[in-house]
Amino acid sequence: xxxxxxxxxxxxxxxxxxxxxxxxxxxxxxxxxxxxxxxxxxxxxxxxxxxxxxxxxxxxxxxxxxxxxxxxxxxxxxxxxxxxxxxxxxxxxx
Numbered sequence: 001x002x003x004x005x006x007x008x009x010x011x012x013x014x015x016x017x018x019x020x021x022x023x024x025x026x027x028x029x030x031x032x033x034x035x036x037x038x039x040x041x042x043x044x045x046x047x048x049x050x051x052x053x054x055x056x057x058x059x060x061x062x063x064x065x066x067x068x069x070x071x072x073x074x075x076x077x078x079x080x081x082x083x084x085x086x087x088x089x090x091x092x093x094x
Contacts, residue, residue: 010044010048013038013040013044013048014048014051014052016038017034017038017045017048017049017052018052018057018058018067018071020034020037020038021034021052021057021058021065021066021067021071022067022071024066025066025067025072027064028061028064028065028066029064029065029066030063030064030065031046031049031065032045034049034065049065056068056070057070057071
């Protein structure tokens with residue numbers, strides 16, 4: 001599914017925005033810093049952050065944006081599932 005016809009610049013930008021937030025979980029990030037980092041317009045960043053907030057993946061506090069607990073819970077859940085699968089994969093290799 002890596003064909004260019006499936007690639008959406010706006011969706012890629014939202015995902016990259018989430019990655020920037022995830023790299024600043026304690027100190028938060030200003031929207032202008034995100035826009036500069038992603039080399040996009042501030043209006044795009046505003047829209048992307050609003051969409052992340054709507055789905056519960058980002059929150060705003062005193063002008064700074066942070067990833068929500070939901071992000072870390074999803075990561076933890078996925079990591080746990082991967083860890084539970086590891087013994088099964090080892091058995092399959094034997």
